[in-house]
Amino acid sequence: MRELTIPPELLPADGRFGSGPAKVRAEAMAALASDPLMGTSHRKAPVRTLVGHIRSQLSALYQLPEGWQVVLGNGGATSFWDLACVSLIKCKSSHGVYGSFTQKFASEVAKTPWLKDPLVTEAPYGSGCLPALDDGADVYAWAQNETSTGVAMPVLRPEGVGEDALVLIDATSAAGGIAADVSAVDTFYLSPQKNFSSDGGLWVALCSPAALERAGRLTSSPDGRWVPDTLNLSLAAQNAAKDQTLNTPALATLILLSAQLDWMMDNGGLAFAAARTAESSRRLYEWAEASELTHPYVSDPALRSPVVATVVMDERVDAPRLCSILRANGIVDIEPYRKLGTDQIRVGMFTSVDPDDVSALIRCIDWVLEQIV
Numbered sequence: 001m002r003e004l005t006i007p008p009e010l011l012p013a014d015g016r017f018g019s020g021p022a023k024v025r026a027e028a029m030a031a032l033a034s035d036p037l038m039g040t041s042h043r044k045a046p047v048r049t050l051v052g053h054i055r056s057q058l059s060a061l062y063q064l065p066e067g068w069q070v071v072l073g074n075g076g077a078t079s080f081w082d083l084a085c086v087s088l089i090k091c092k093s094s095h096g097v098y099g100s101f102t103q104k105f106a107s108e109v110a111k112t113p114w115l116k117d118p119l120v121t122e123a124p125y126g127s128g129c130l131p132a133l134d135d136g137a138d139v140y141a142w143a144q145n146e147t148s149t150g151v152a153m154p155v156l157r158p159e160g161v162g163e164d165a166l167v168l169i170d171a172t173s174a175a176g177g178i179a180a181d182v183s184a185v186d187t188f189y190l191s192p193q194k195n196f197s198s199d200g201g202l203w204v205a206l207c208s209p210a211a212l213e214r215a216g217r218l219t220s221s222p223d224g225r226w227v228p229d230t231l232n233l234s235l236a237a238q239n240a241a242k243d244q245t246l247n248t249p250a251l252a253t254l255i256l257l258s259a260q261l262d263w264m265m266d267n268g269g270l271a272f273a274a275a276r277t278a279e280s281s282r283r284l285y286e287w288a289e290a291s292e293l294t295h296p297y298v299s300d301p302a303l304r305s306p307v308v309a310t311v312v313m314d315e316r317v318d319a320p321r322l323c324s325i326l327r328a329n330g331i332v333d334i335e336p337y338r339k340l341g342t343d344q345i346r347v348g349m350f351t352s353v354d355p356d357d358v359s360a361l362i363r364c365i366d367w368v369l370e371q372i373v
């Protein structure tokens with residue numbers, strides 16, 4: 001039996017507020033169910049046409065400059081970190097670390113035998129920082145959205161970064177939900193299970209000519225490092241140019257990604273997506289600031305993510321109990337990131353989430369708080 005039943009009129013139309021995997025639109029699921037491409041070869045024209053469509057829609061969404069390429073492969077953004085250690089970092093990287101995901105990339109670099117120890121600039125969780133300048137660094141890396149803490153950082157080329165250095169942006173949970181001028185950086189990579197309302201398992205990287213050129217050199221040097229095919233960005237780019245991946249992709253992931261890109265582009269592209277997440281998050285942060293029992297975890301409003309909001313609960317609130325009551329009522333995945341403590345909630349407000357459902361979520365939380373505090 002449920003501990004508490006939330007009045008049905010308060011409930012959101014869709015109760016998925018996870019930070020990824022996240023809400024997939026019902027229309028996209030319906031389109032997937034009847035898609036004739038499921039169960040057909042990824043080497044044949046129809047699936048390659050789909051991949052080509054995804055690549056051109058992403059180019060249009062981000063208005064990619066001449067010479068940039070949309071490259072994709074299996075394994076998600078986590079695999080892209082390993083790929084960067086093989087195909088993009090020459091000797092040393094400099095990282096901005098302000099949460100679990102920015103930390104994980106720096107840790108992967110630190111474990112790579114042929115790379116120098118990375119330079120790590122850390123900001124306390126709930127805040128953010130750019131990587132420090134370093135004469136020896138040939139890659140600079142940080143995340144546009146640190147999904148663990150809900151901190152958003154700018155996408156730019158830091159002043160003083162040498163012309164030969166590459167800037168790599170982890171846009172796993174930001175892409176398709178927060179605006180960015182990617183022409184300022186060299187690689188902008190993402191996974192499709194966040195704003196793109198698809199499923200996990202794929203990485204997609206928007207790559208500048210400089211990034212592709214670096215990968216070409218690092219992966220073809222005859223006496224160079226060991227380059228496994230799955231971590232070879234040049235090989236991935238060669239396949240992408242033929243609208244395919246090195247090995248078999250999940251077709252459902254591609255079909256859902258394509259449907260979401262069409263939905264975004266038909267509604268106004270990145271400006272539409274960014275306005276929608278800005279509206280959702282405005283409602284949530286205003287509530288979190290006004291409520292006596294909550295406050296935003298990220299104290300600097302300029303760093304608050306519009307796609308993943310973290311909210312601290314007053315000590316009078318049993319936050320895990322709140323989450324479990326909501327879950328029993330169909331509102332799922334607002335538990336905090338597992339390493340951030342238990343006095344929080346984390347709300348994913350990716351582009352598919354209706355701002356009115358965020359308002360409904362707030363009403364439900366207020367209702368539960370009235371019962372349990």
Ligand SMILES: Cc1ncc(COP(=O)(O)O)c(C=O)c1O
Pocket residue numbers: 020075076077078079101102143145146147148170171172173191200201202
């Ligand atoms: C910012 C960020 N980077 C990287 C990852 C890893 O992505 P994946 O699970 O697709 O490998 C995540 C996953 O949530 C993320 O949020």
